Amino acid sequence: MGSITLKRxxxxxxxxxxxxxxxxxxxxxxxxxxxxxxxxxxxxLLRLIAGLEDVSGGQILIDGKDMTGNAPAERGLAMVFQSxxxxxxxxxxxxxxxxxxxxxxDKALIDRKVTDAARVLxxxxxxxRRPSQLSGGQRQRVAIGRAIVREPSAFLFDEPLSNxxxxxxxxxxxxxxxxxxxxxxxxIYVTHDQVEAxxxxxxxxxxxxxxxxxxxxxxxxxRSPRNLFVAGFIGSPxxxxxxxxxxxxxxxxxxxxxxxxxxxxxxxxxxxxTVNVAEHLGSDTFLHVEIDGIGPITVxxxxxxxxxxxxxxxxxxxxxxxxxxxxxxxxxGSIAGAAGA
Numbered sequence: 279m280g281s282i283t284l285k286r287x288x289x290x291x292x293x294x295x296x297x298x299x300x301x302x303x304x305x306x307x308x309x310x311x312x313x314x315x316x317x318x319x320x321x322x323l324l325r326l327i328a329g330l331e332d333v334s335g336g337q338i339l340i341d342g343k344d345m346t347g348n349a350p351a352e353r354g355l356a357m358v359f360q361s362x363x364x365x366x367x368x369x370x371x372x373x374x375x376x377x378x379x380x381x382x383x384d385k386a387l388i389d390r391k392v393t394d395a396a397r398v399l400x401x402x403x404x405x406x407r408r409p410s411q412l413s414g415g416q417r418q419r420v421a422i423g424r425a426i427v428r429e430p431s432a433f434l435f436d437e438p439l440s441n442x443x444x445x446x447x448x449x450x451x452x453x454x455x456x457x458x459x460x461x462x463x464x465x466i467y468v469t470h471d472q473v474e475a476x477x478x479x480x481x482x483x484x485x486x487x488x489x490x491x492x493x494x495x496x497x498x499x500x501r502s503p504r505n506l507f508v509a510g511f512i513g514s515p516x517x518x519x520x521x522x523x524x525x526x527x528x529x530x531x532x533x534x535x536x537x538x539x540x541x542x543x544x545x546x547x548x549x550x551x552t553v554n555v556a557e558h559l560g561s562d563t564f565l566h567v568e569i570d571g572i573g574p575i576t577v578x579x580x581x582x583x584x585x586x587x588x589x590x591x592x593x594x595x596x597x598x599x600x601x602x603x604x605x606x607x608x609x610x611g612s613i614a615g616a617a618g619a
Contacts, residue, residue, distance in 0.1 A: 280431040280464030281306045287336035289322055296322050297488040309458050311467045313475040314485035320468045321436055328357050328434050356425035357434040362417045364409040371405040374423040395423040415446045432464035473514055484508050506607035509534045518575040530602035537578035539599035547592025553585050
């Protein structure tokens with residue numbers, strides 16, 4: 279079991295309210311990602327769940343039991359940090375086994391648990407090596423192995439891939455996702471990278487200034503952002519947000535159009551614009567276009583779309599995919615919904 283419930287959880291440092299008040303339900307076996315910009319409170323919230331920080335108010339329940347005042351070791355959770363925190367003088371085997379030795383478990387049981395964890399993480403051939411002889415991705419797997427052998431009710435990951443290069447981050451994203459499928463254990467994962475959130479999560483919790491802006495599946499947040507913050511944060515490249523006369527004509531203070539929800543032409547279209555920058559990535563081309571009377575937007579085109587700086591292009595937004603927001607930044611429905619009203 280690994281359900282976690284937060285009831286009006288808050289955290290105050292001096293006069294600063296880092297977490298004003300949060301209610302959240304994490305179900306057993308879910309992969310939940312806390313995502314948001316730097317300073318939004320996501321790591322603090324994770325540390326509150328782990329017991330590494332004391333709450334200022336509210337309750338934390340783990341499997342239905344109030345663990346608010348319990349020490350970290352009593353919560354049945356295992357945390358994997360951004361820093362690998364491995365012992366450089368110990369072998370991989372001894373690094374993974376360390377928490378079990380501290381718990382004074384039987385040697386045969388320790389050996390079995392370490393062997394099983396190494397097999398799951400593809401570390402069997404590296405058990406006698408020291409951390410300095412491993413790649414960054416292998417070191418992170420050792421840190422995860424040290425958490426696995428404890429058989430926690432939930433794993434807590436605090437930006438574990440930040441120290442890796444782009445290629446290794448992609449590989450480790452897959453490995454952690456596959457690990458979740460194998461173990462079927464609750465995982466809470468903190469990141470500022472919304473691509474990690476979208477590709478890994480069952481459920482995303484979007485945080486901003488210590489508040490939860492929206493909770494939902496990756497596609498829920500992509501298709502139906504609750505407000506301008508979520509709309510601008512979820513999606514890569516980010517949603518184009520347009521104000522002014524065009525938005526007013528559609529009964530909105532602001533409209534949002536994702537770069538992939540437009541058609542692009544050299545001949546004709548609804549918006550006329552000039553290409554400022556064209557980023558050719560092979561499979562995709564990202565165009566940064568200055569639209570007459572609207573301003574700069576980003577457009578996602580096919581990888582072989584031919585254009586260069588200064589070219590005139592025509593952009594037509596898909597009206598069924600336009601998002602509308604009121605003056606308070608809250609979603610008020612799509613154009614399709616308004617047209618059918």
